[in-house]
Amino acid sequence: MGMLKTVLLLALLTGLFAALGAVVGGWGGLVVFLILAGIMNMGAYWFSDSLALRMAGAKQVTPEEAPRLHRIVEEVASLASLPKPKVFVVNNPQPNAFATGRNPGKAVVAATTGILSILDDRELRGVIGHEMGHVGNRDILISSIVATVAGAISLIGNMLWWRSIFGRRDDGAGSLIALLGMIVMPIAAAMIQFAISRTREYEADRTGARITHDPEALASALEKLHRGAAMIPMDVNPAAAHLFIVNPLAGLRGQNLSNLFSTHPPMEERVRRLRQMALTGGF
Numbered sequence: 001m002g003m004l005k006t007v008l009l010l011a012l013l014t015g016l017f018a019a020l021g022a023v024v025g026g027w028g029g030l031v032v033f034l035i036l037a038g039i040m041n042m043g044a045y046w047f048s049d050s051l052a053l054r055m056a057g058a059k060q061v062t063p064e065e066a067p068r069l070h071r072i073v074e075e076v077a078s079l080a081s082l083p084k085p086k087v088f089v090v091n092n093p094q095p096n097a098f099a100t101g102r103n104p105g106k107a108v109v110a111a112t113t114g115i116l117s118i119l120d121d122r123e124l125r126g127v128i129g130h131e132m133g134h135v136g137n138r139d140i141l142i143s144s145i146v147a148t149v150a151g152a153i154s155l156i157g158n159m160l161w162w163r164s165i166f167g168r169r170d171d172g173a174g175s176l177i178a179l180l181g182m183i184v185m186p187i188a189a190a191m192i193q194f195a196i197s198r199t200r201e202y203e204a205d206r207t208g209a210r211i212t213h214d215p216e217a218l219a220s221a222l223e224k225l226h227r228g229a230a231m232i233p234m235d236v237n238p239a240a241a242h243l244f245i246v247n248p249l250a251g252l253r254g255q256n257l258s259n260l261f262s263t264h265p266p267m268e269e270r271v272r273r274l275r276q277m278a279l280t281g282g283f
Helices: 002-056 067-079 113-118 121-136 139-166 173-212 215-231 238-243 267-280
Strands: 058-060 086-090 097-100 108-112
Touching (some): 002 058, 002 139, 002 173, 002 238, 067 086, 067 173, 086 113, 097 121, 097 139, 108 113, 113 121, 113 215, 121 139, 121 173, 139 173, 139 238, 173 215, 173 267, 215 267
Parallel strands (some): 086 108
Antiparallel strands (some): 058 086
16 A cells, blocks of 8 residues: 555655656646656666765765674675675764665665664664665655656746746736646645655665564664654755655754655654554564
8 A cells, every 4th residue: 555655755756856847848848747747757766876875974884894783784684584784884973874776686774873872782773674665665766756756846936936026927817727736836846755754764764673573673763763853953955855765865854844845754653553463463
């Protein structure tokens, strides 16, 4: 059901991009924007991993440099029946982690120095299980495509806004369509992006708990990471924020923003679902 919801939201996001093309250039614009969406998705497929790692400032480490992290990644990958991903470390005190890559054979798992210092082995295993859940569910590719298309919609919306100021003045229905294009569509695209990110986080929590057979470990880790991210800001590109297991910008944004515009689901609900799994043995 989670994957079906994601596919529907991706289709809606692509349709929104095509509709924006129609606003800009009619039927010809619609066709051009659909072609552009295909090109952007190909770019996201081939280059998303390197871009995400660069934005996060991650560095690949050898088993000799990070023996504990390599050991746990190898153990969880074996439990998930997936190839062992490359292992990267981000030199940052905020406790966090993420996964990226084109497919399970080209996957990367990255952890911050902060997460390695505050989690015990059991909790770290739970976090790596979550990230391997993303790998196995192909979320790393979906997230890259979503970020690419949603970012393009926002950019084109801004272009329409400048066009409305400095370009020729439309009237009637044309003005209304332009207004929808430059204001409503970027907001709708962002909301779809957030909905997909939330859906995939819940699914990765569930999959990770099943891989490790230990939902409580991930629940305990998430509580620690949530507190740590709120106290220790991370200077990371917002375009990569949705990749992390907890929102790395939580400390910068404060606690007063509506959950509607969060790239991550409410932490209380994530922890509640995991502990319910532990109680019912639903893993």
